[in-house]
Amino acid sequence: MKHNIYLIIITLLFVVSCTQQKKETITQTDNPVVEAPFKYWAWYGAGANVADSIHRNQFKKYASAGIDAVLIDTRADADYLSKVAPLAIKEGLEVHAWMFTMNRPGDTIALKHPDWYMVSRSGKSCFDDRPYVDYYQWLSPSHPEARKHIWSLVEGLAKVEGIKSVHLDYIRYPDVFLPVGLLPKYNLVQNEELPDFDFDYSMASVDKFKKLFGKDITQAEVPAIDIEWKQFRLNEIKALVDGAYDIAHKHGKDLTAAVFPYPEMADHMVRQRWDKWNIDAVLPMIYNNFYNEGLDWVEFATKQGLTDLKAKQTQLHTGLYLPEMTDDELSKAIAIVKKTGASGVAFFDIQESHFEVIKASH
Template sequence: MQTKYFVLLLCSLLFFSCEDRKSESIAAEQQENAQRDSIADFKFWTWITADPKKADSAYTSEFKKYSENGIDAVLINTNTDAELLAHLTPLAKEQGLEVHAWLMTMNRPGDTVALKHPDWYQVSRSGKSSFDDRPYVDYYQWLSPSNPEAVQHIYNLIEGLAKVEGVASVHLDYIRYPDVYLPIGLLPKYDLKQEEELPDYDFDYSDASVNAFKEKYGKDPREMENPAIDIEWKQFRLNQVKNVVDHAYKIAHDNGKYLTAAVFPYPEMADHMVRQRWDKWDIDMVLPMIYNNFYNEGIDWIGFATQQGVNDLAEKNVELHTGLYIPEMTPQELKESIQIAKDNGAKGVAFFDGNALTDEKLQVIKEFKEAN
């Protein structure tokens, strides 16, 4: 009799233990769904760059100004300084802002660790390493996504930011190759014509990349007469970036964070210009930089590019938030641009950058939010 009673008691304890775990699992799932739902609302973001010398009171004032005028989230570049990010995050959250850790990913200008390893850097078809011969601008120092040590260094940086308490996502920027083609509106600045893939702007012919490609396909891209038309060589480079993103996604999620990224306007265009096919990535949210004036386009193009991206993500559980370049926009143009992005399927808009959010433009955002 005692044995029967003991067995019944044990079964009861196991049942309630399983039910408790089930309840905890359901609660965790509901919390995650609630977070997803809150992010799914039309949201306003802004990119900002941190200054370690700036006083806390100045940051509090800045964050309060954003939140009182409709901004929901700040993407903070601390130059991968996790300690500074950990300091600023509660200041922003106290003002009701979501915080995202913004980092330059493949382009790592002035990275003191990477600079000790010249072999980590991408090399152009003309044989120039971005370690010391940088395309376009001096801050273009691109690490190779094919170099295991360079990539591990990037993962370490991502993990450091992902571990910061209170951060909503790790936000990848420059997660691509150097520009094969510049936006047409920027070409006069560099006195360039880019009607084909020019050797100085076609990367990555580093040893790490070439050897990895040769091992897989048995061909040497350095010996190709016209590498621009070799589909395997192009796809290999797209996949090298995808590999970095997909692993970053795992790091972020293992630390309870989302993975977001700033990307080129829509996947086909990104593929053509910077070898970036972001509709194939493991990622939670993308913020395509639909900077219409860079392409000599009107604000109606914001709608076209937004819709292209939304369509390409139709089969994936990935949100798109349109990035707007606002320094040259009037308040009226800003208002129209936000509406155009929303009408074409964006889940929100992100403004580049905080310094360009004048009182007049913040008023537009506030009024738009109140009206919607």
């Protein structure tokens, strides 16, 4: 009799155990984790006076090649975006409002306020003496009114119905160091931080730094080795981005940005530490030819950025510069980016033959 009781108890325990395992299996499979599909992006430099038919044809071309998202150059004009965005959405494209942020060439409101602009260590204001190229007109993130102006532009774009994100470009300081591949174009040697390319020594920035740290940076013998001065500028950009993030999210939109290849490099070259920002997605411009690098560097820079973002929810989509890429190189580059675990790949200036390559890479 005892033997039969033990047998019944063991049988019951076995049934309960199997039932529990089955429940756990059901729980695990009923709600599987769905990974987001690898996304394809294209920056679209839409012209100001372009006919709708031209926009539509371009958007159709993107969609047929398997592009998922288009970053439309809005010039921070919400009315313009409201007219062009529906044309892209109709073709099934996700729309992101691309805007120049700190660099505001020809900004009619900002140009009324010369004190809003960044100033170099050599005393040259971006208002009328621009570094590198004539369209470099950089506003100071330390000037409260300049900052409010930028946030107002973000808000205008964020209010446009149907778009996915406001996309910040030039969200940094002017290039302290150019990519090495571009130096010959400007006949420059940059082995140190040169006064003409070291910003921001505007009154707004210098005074704010002095209040925070009790130092007049204009009197520093070697400002480049003052760690607080460097961190101050990194924090000024972060504050502007974080404010833009709050504005975008208030209107139900994401915030995305085009950034330099990976945070440590961006910090060194343009005072930009994007792994510290509140932001939904970054598109690092891993333009290997600008740096005289091969495709192996695309893998390295992408992985470095992913490592730096490991503790955050921010997505990373690798940006590629296509004009100097062959079809074979593009095919290999896309495969490399997919292999890294990045969330997507973004294309700047797609050449005609590249559309078939992009389509075939899906």
